[in-house]
Amino acid sequence: MTDVVSNSTQASAGTVAPAMAAQDKLSSARLSMAKKMLLPTQLLLVFIVAFPLIMQVYISLTWWTPLDGTPWYMAYLSWSWFDNYRELFLDDALWGAIWRTVLFVLIAVPIQFFFGLFLASLFYEGIAGKPVLYSLILMPMMIVPAVAGYIFFLIFQQTGPLNAIISLFYEDAFSVNWLNDVNRAFIAVIVADVWQWTPLMFLILFAGLMSVPEDQMRAATILGANWRQRFFRIALPRIKAVIVIALALRIIECFKIFDMLFVMTRGGPGVATESLSLYLYKQTFQSLEWSYVAAIGITVLIVLSVITGVLIAKAGKAARKQVEEA
Amino acid sequence: MSSITLTNTTKKFGEFTAVRDMNLSIKNGEFVAILGPSGCGKTTTMNMIAGIEDASQGTIHFDDRDMTHTSMQKRGVGFVFQNYAIFTHMSVRKNLAFGLEIQGLAKPEVDRRVKEMAEFMALSHRLDQQSSSLSVNEMQKLAIGRSAIVEPSIFLLDEPLSNLDAAFRERMRLELRELQRKLGQTMIYVTHDQIEAMGLADRIAVMNHAVLQQFDTPENIYAKPANVFVARFIGAPSMNILRAHIARDGRKVSAQLGGLEADTIPLDNRLASLALQSGKQELLFGFRPETMRLADRKSAKTFAAEVSLVETVGRRRIGHFQSGLSTFVGTFARRIPLKAGEVVNIELDLDTCHFFDPDTELRLIEPEVETENG
Amino acid sequence: MPALLVRTVIVAIFAAIALLPVAWMTTMAFKPPAEWTSAAGSLTFFPKNPTWANFQYVFTGSSPDQIVSLDRTVWSPLFASVLTSVIGTLIAVICGTIAAYAVSREKIGGNIGLSLLQLRIFPPLAVMIPVMIMWAFLGMTDTWWGLSLIYGIVTLPFSFWLMKAYFDELPREIEEAAIVEGCSPIEAFTQITLPIVASAVASTALFIFILNWSDYLIALLLTRKDWTTIPIYMNALATAASGQLYGAKAALGLIAAIPPVILGISIQRFLVRGLTFGALKQ
Numbered sequence: 001m002t003d004v005v006s007n008s009t010q011a012s013a014g015t016v017a018p019a020m021a022a023q024d025k026l027s028s029a030r031l032s033m034a035k036k037m038l039l040p041t042q043l044l045l046v047f048i049v050a051f052p053l054i055m056q057v058y059i060s061l062t063w064w065t066p067l068d069g070t071p072w073y074m075a076y077l078s079w080s081w082f083d084n085y086r087e088l089f090l091d092d093a094l095w096g097a098i099w100r101t102v103l104f105v106l107i108a109v110p111i112q113f114f115f116g117l118f119l120a121s122l123f124y125e126g127i128a129g130k131p132v133l134y135s136l137i138l139m140p141m142m143i144v145p146a147v148a149g150y151i152f153f154l155i156f157q158q159t160g161p162l163n164a165i166i167s168l169f170y171e172d173a174f175s176v177n178w179l180n181d182v183n184r185a186f187i188a189v190i191v192a193d194v195w196q197w198t199p200l201m202f203l204i205l206f207a208g209l210m211s212v213p214e215d216q217m218r219a220a221t222i223l224g225a226n227w228r229q230r231f232f233r234i235a236l237p238r239i240k241a242v243i244v245i246a247l248a249l250r251i252i253e254c255f256k257i258f259d260m261l262f263v264m265t266r267g268g269p270g271v272a273t274e275s276l277s278l279y280l281y282k283q284t285f286q287s288l289e290w291s292y293v294a295a296i297g298i299t300v301l302i303v304l305s306v307i308t309g310v311l312i313a314k315a316g317k318a319a320r321k322q323v324e325e326a
Numbered sequence: 327m328s329s330i331t332l333t334n335t336t337k338k339f340g341e342f343t344a345v346r347d348m349n350l351s352i353k354n355g356e357f358v359a360i361l362g363p364s365g366c367g368k369t370t371t372m373n374m375i376a377g378i379e380d381a382s383q384g385t386i387h388f389d390d391r392d393m394t395h396t397s398m399q400k401r402g403v404g405f406v407f408q409n410y411a412i413f414t415h416m417s418v419r420k421n422l423a424f425g426l427e428i429q430g431l432a433k434p435e436v437d438r439r440v441k442e443m444a445e446f447m448a449l450s451h452r453l454d455q456q457s458s459s460l461s462v463n464e465m466q467k468l469a470i471g472r473s474a475i476v477e478p479s480i481f482l483l484d485e486p487l488s489n490l491d492a493a494f495r496e497r498m499r500l501e502l503r504e505l506q507r508k509l510g511q512t513m514i515y516v517t518h519d520q521i522e523a524m525g526l527a528d529r530i531a532v533m534n535h536a537v538l539q540q541f542d543t544p545e546n547i548y549a550k551p552a553n554v555f556v557a558r559f560i561g562a563p564s565m566n567i568l569r570a571h572i573a574r575d576g577r578k579v580s581a582q583l584g585g586l587e588a589d590t591i592p593l594d595n596r597l598a599s600l601a602l603q604s605g606k607q608e609l610l611f612g613f614r615p616e617t618m619r620l621a622d623r624k625s626a627k628t629f630a631a632e633v634s635l636v637e638t639v640g641r642r643r644i645g646h647f648q649s650g651l652s653t654f655v656g657t658f659a660r661r662i663p664l665k666a667g668e669v670v671n672i673e674l675d676l677d678t679c680h681f682f683d684p685d686t687e688l689r690l691i692e693p694e695v696e697t698e699n700g
Numbered sequence: 701m702p703a704l705l706v707r708t709v710i711v712a713i714f715a716a717i718a719l720l721p722v723a724w725m726t727t728m729a730f731k732p733p734a735e736w737t738s739a740a741g742s743l744t745f746f747p748k749n750p751t752w753a754n755f756q757y758v759f760t761g762s763s764p765d766q767i768v769s770l771d772r773t774v775w776s777p778l779f780a781s782v783l784t785s786v787i788g789t790l791i792a793v794i795c796g797t798i799a800a801y802a803v804s805r806e807k808i809g810g811n812i813g814l815s816l817l818q819l820r821i822f823p824p825l826a827v828m829i830p831v832m833i834m835w836a837f838l839g840m841t842d843t844w845w846g847l848s849l850i851y852g853i854v855t856l857p858f859s860f861w862l863m864k865a866y867f868d869e870l871p872r873e874i875e876e877a878a879i880v881e882g883c884s885p886i887e888a889f890t891q892i893t894l895p896i897v898a899s900a901v902a903s904t905a906l907f908i909f910i911l912n913w914s915d916y917l918i919a920l921l922l923t924r925k926d927w928t929t930i931p932i933y934m935n936a937l938a939t940a941a942s943g944q945l946y947g948a949k950a951a952l953g954l955i956a957a958i959p960p961v962i963l964g965i966s967i968q969r970f971l972v973r974g975l976t977f978g979a980l981k982q
Contacts, residue, residue: 030885034802038809041799041856045815048853052830059829072833119714127708135965136715142964143722146916146931147953151721154728154946159737161724161745195721200975207972207980215411218378221398222405223425223476233424237415245976256823259916263935277917280825284921290829297826308821312814 060084060295065288075291084295094296096271097279104186104275105254108193112250113243115194116201121231123202124209141199149263152192153179156264182272185265189273192260197253201246208242209235248311276300328388328479328512329354330375335384337370344370346536348384352529357506357513359527361520363559367536368516372482375514377401388480404473404481404511408488410465412472414458418449421457421468425476439475446505447471463494470502474509481506481513487522499526520560524548532556549678554610554687557680563615563644566654567682570611572601581611584651589629594676600690601681609690610682615644617678618656620664621671628671636664647672722957728950729754733765736946754951758937766945774952776926777933781956783844784919784929785912788851793905795852796859801889803860804867805875813864816857817977824854828921835922842924850918855908858977862907865978866900867893906967907974910960930956 055072061082064075088094119137127133140148155162156178166174178184212235220230236243258277261267267274267282274282283293330352337345345367352358360368373379375386377398385394393401413421422443426436444450447467452460457468466486473481483502487495503526506513517523523530524544532539532547532555540552551557551565558564570581573590579598583589591611593601601609621628631649638644643658647670656672658664681690724745728736731747731754757763761770803809831850832841840846874896875888883891894901919929928936934952937945964971972980 026879026885031806031808033885033889034806034808037798037802038812040795041812041816041860042809044795044853044856045812048831048850049815049819052827052834055830055833056827059833072837115714119711122707122711125707126704127711128704129708129712133708133711133715135968137711137718138964138968138971139722139961140718142910142957142961144914144916144931144953144956144960146914146935147725147957148721150935150949150953151725154950155721155724157737159739159743161743164738164743195717199718203972204976204980213409213411215407215409216413218398219405219407219411219472220413220424222376222378222401222403223472224399224402224428225424226399229428234413242980245979249975252821258823258825259931262916262920277823277825280823284825284829284832290833293825294829297829300826301822304822305818308818312817 056294056297059291060298062291064291066290067288078291080291084292085299087292088296088299093271094279097274097276100186100271100273101255101257101275101277104190104193104257105251108190108197109247109250109254111190111194112198112201113247115198116203116205116246119198119202120206120209121235123206124235125227137202138199140196141203143196145196145259146263148192148196149260152188152195152260153264156188179265180269182269185269185272189261189264192264193254193257196260197250201250204242204246204249205239208239208246211242212238244314252308330480330512330514331385331387332371332375333385333387335371335374335381335386337367337374337379338382343536345374348538350531350538350541352512352514354389355510355512357503357515357526357528358531359515359517359523359529360531360533361517361523361559362533362539364518366533368518368531368533369484371531371533372484372514372516375480376403376405376482378405402478402480404476404478406469406473406481406483406486408484408486410469410489412457412460412465412468414456416457417454418444418457418460418468419453421472422449422453422475424472429476443471443475446508462489463491463498466490466498470505474505477509477511479511481509481511483513483515485517486515487517488519502526520562524560532559534559550689551680552689554612554682554689557612557682557689561614561616563655563657565612565614567610567612568652568654569684570609570681572607572609574602581609583611583629583649586650589631589650589652591629591674592626596692597676597679597681600692604681604683604690606683608684610684610687612680612682612689613654613674614678615655615657617675618658619673619675620658620662621673624671625673628673630669631672632669633664633666636666725950725953725957728947729954731947733947736944754947757945757948758951758955766948772933774930774933774955777928777930778955780844780847780923780927781913781929781931784847784851784927785909787844787848788855788912789905789909791848791852792855792859792908793901796856796904797863797901800860800863801867801893804864805872813860816860819854820857824917824921832921841922842927844927847919847922847927847929850922851912851915854918855911858908858911858974859904861977861979862904862974863897863900865973866897870896903967903970904974906963907970910963913956913960 059072059075061080061084062075063078063080063083064070064072068078070077123130123134143151154160157163158175158177158180162178163174163176176184178188216234216238217230220234225233256277257275258281261273261275261278262281265273267278271279280293280296283289283296330350332348332350335345335348335350336343348371350371360371362368370379374381377393377396381394385392387393388401413424416424419440422440423436426439431439440453441450444453447470449464449467449471452464457465460468466489470483470486486502487498490498499522502513502515515523515526524547527544529541529543530547531541534555540547540556542550542552547556547560551560554567557567568583570583570591573580573582573587578592579601580590580592581597581601583591624630629649631647631654633645634648634653635646636643637646638660641660643660643662643664645656645658645664647654647656649672664670682688683690727746730750730752732749732751734741735744735747735749737743751765753763753765757766757770758774761773799809799812803812835841835846835850838846840849870893875883875885875892878888878892879885914931915929916931916935919927919932923929923932930952934949934956937949937952967974
């Protein structure tokens with residue numbers, strides 16, 4: 001690489017003067033190459049975003065379902081205007097699923113955040129056997145989510161290891177069916193999600209802490225700040241942007257949660273663990289009301305676009321500020 | 327205010343010894359510079375005093391309190407980092423107040439002292455700005471102010487002036503001196519710049535290869551260097567140190583530079599007795615470039631040398647000389663005429679010349695009592 | 701150093717919690733049916749009578765422990781998982797890398813980056829209806845190319861943003877020098893720039909492979925039988941005749957879990973970058 005750089009300075013120094021016209025030709029050549037390079041991605045986006053979006057809006061304005069026997073482009077035969085949209089506002093099952101999803105996010109993400117931050121701070125202060133423990137702590141997030149769901153399905157069985165362990169501390173055998181009880185099933189899926197995704201919080205927050213300049217932490221120590229004061233007054237404020245990114249990532253992913261729930265409970269018992277994604281899945285494959293699902297999808301799209309638009313703008317601002325401070 | 331005593335203090339990083347067997351005792355209220363080339367262990371020494379590094383062996387006392395194993399949080403020292411370590415996510419005011427708030431002082435008291443320090447450091451107009459917007463010079467002041475505001479008994483500065491532009495460095499040097507006088511703190515200052523050390527410090531600790539070479543006043547460091555390293559390290563251009571053969575002819579003792587009879591320098595009583603007491607035939611003879619004089623004519627006190635090169639630096643003229651097997655350097659006022667190729671007669675001020683032992687590289691020292699009598 | 705010890709012990713407890721569930725599945729994979737649940741007695745962590753029967757069952761379709769033989773062994777889902785993950789990764793990395801280069805160097809493409817990011821933000825089920833219709837319409841449902849293509853598209857945001865971050869860090873002058881010396885713009889990209897970012901491309905590819913391999917939902921929606929992937933196959937394994945096949949499913953879970961864990965640990969230093977779309981560096 002050093003070779004390339006040193007050549008470049010020599011070469012460009014020698015050819016500055018006669019190169020103006022060639023420069024124009026060159027930059028237009030580069031521009032046309034760049035346009036060609038962008039083409040595959042643009043085509044894929046048209047194929048998977050633009051075209052389906054139009055299709056989804058179209059279908060959402062009809063009563064079409066695959067049971068009709070008519071192909072999708074004939075959906076106009078059952079044109080319904082905004083009936084699907086009107087219906088979704090009155091759909092208690094939908095709002096229940098949304099509420100459960102939000103509740104799930106509000107419980108799981110903060111727990112992941114605090115465990116992750118706690119672990120990151122322990123690693124930051126220094127522990128023995130760091131590389132090994134680091135890899136072990138990260139392992140859950142590398143497990144295929146559907147497999148993680150199965151693991152916790154095993155653990156929470158009535159005849160599974162969790163009850164066996166709890167039984168050791170009871171006189172009688174402890175025999176609870178975790179996944180068949182409304183509240184316990186909700187706790188179980190949160191435990192599984194926390195297990196799998198605390199490592200991600202830890203990973204990102206630890207990377208953030210490692211970027212805090214060591215001399216600033218030392219300077220604070222020498223000024224008499226104890227561990228807690230250093231952490232809350234120096235380290236945390238300095239990684240604000242990192243915290244925002246970590247939380248945003250987890251909130252988005254957690255809001256989409258499907259695999260683990262589907263494997264562990266299929267949304268059950270009843271609808272106790274039915275997230276928005278699971279509700280949409282059931283509507284798609286059990287009720288087959290595809291036009292209704294399309295309408296919900298469009299609504300979710302609009303709401304999330306607004307929310308993420310605001311958040312991305314804010315995160316961008318925070319990141320810029322962080323860069324300026326550094 | 328505290329005195330600082332390092333006793334047999336050693337710091338090892340694995341196999342590497344950063345500081346070896348350091349004995350240093352710094353008086354209460356003293357301004358000490360630790361001077362040496364990079365990698366000599368000076369920053370490690372200071373880090374051990376601050377508690378950033380633990381000493382591997384030996385002890386560190388502040389007054390008569392053993393601080394060897396006290397954490398840096400509890401040592402009560404002020405420390406100015408080379409890169410200043412400003413809390414850039416806070417305002418200037420918050421930076422200054424940090425140490426006081428940690429101590430749990432009441433808000434009015436904190437405000438008062440912040441205001442006072444800001445005035446002293448000429449940062450008042452910046453108080454409510456984000457500290458990341460400060461210039462390097464202002465950051466430097468803020469770093470010093472932030473440490474000074476908690477009135478530590480010991481103040482440590484790690485190359486604090488090395489990032490500043492030349493003009494500001496000059497001013498900051500004076501302000502540091504002023505600050506130290508005002509607060510009366512014991513201040514330790516790490517630098518690789520001998521001019522800074524010579525100009526600022528009450529005493530200088532010169533280090534090389536993890537070992538303390540000499541700890542003395544700037545005058546003594548210059549005039550009575552403990553060994554060849556200190557002699558060469560202090561002063562620019564550095565001291566000429568040449569091999570010399572000691573010749574004795576009756577009562578007259580002389581040094582023959584490079585062992586050549588032609589370059590014979592007759593020695594005075596002091597140097598003669600030093601040379602004879604050493605019992606060695608070969609010694610290292612040292613003289614500073616600035617103590618050289620060009621004689622009008624050849625005499626018993628002079629020796630001849632050819633001028634090989636002349637440089638003019640500011641108001642000084644630096645001559646490079648060749649004499650027999652030896653080369654050396656001399657500095658003169660600019661008005662002294664000096665031409666390359668010319669042969670001149672050189673006379674040395676023998677009072678400022680030194681002998682060094684070629685094996686130990688230590689300077690030969692006259693035994694006090696005997697010279698008084700003799 | 702008692703504080704160091706306390707911290708290490710706490711972290712070790714967390715590490716044990718991270719490890720134990722996976723370890724439970726691992727030992728389960730080597731247990732005979734009698735040890736799968738506490739129904740037939742007490743549970744033990746280590747198998748009392750360790751056996752390869754679970755692996756034998758999923759790989760060959762029959763085992764001494766099972767009466768019903770499998771009509772479909774793990775080989776075809778394994779092949780489907782590998783093939784679609786690899787092709788999906790290739791699509792994402794190739795398209796993403798060249799698009800990132802174009803955007804990084806010529807600042808064209810408008811909001812393409814943001815559109816890609818939004819592709820990751822929306823719940824797939826909210827936008828899958830038209831995709832399922834299209835896939836059926838174009839005959840791509842339950843085919844390897846249909847699944848590979850959608851994998852390539854949903855992981856494209858990662859490759860685009862990650863590679864853009866790398867290209868942004870790379871000074872333009874490197875290519876300009878090559879062009880001045882007679883390279884065409886294409887040659888400058890393929891012979892100068894690409895070799896420099898080769899290791900970044902490799903890390904990105906491994907990261908995206910893990911994502912594709914870990915997918916469950918998309919395969920659930922767009923495959924039926926021939927091209928179901930390992931996670932789908934695994935969770936569908938419970939047959940009516942034999943009840944829950946805990947051990948066999950654990951064996952499948954292990955097979956599914958091993959590649960991402962190994963790859964994930966090998967690109968540990970890249971993970972922060974990868975997960976945050978290149979926004980954070982470690």
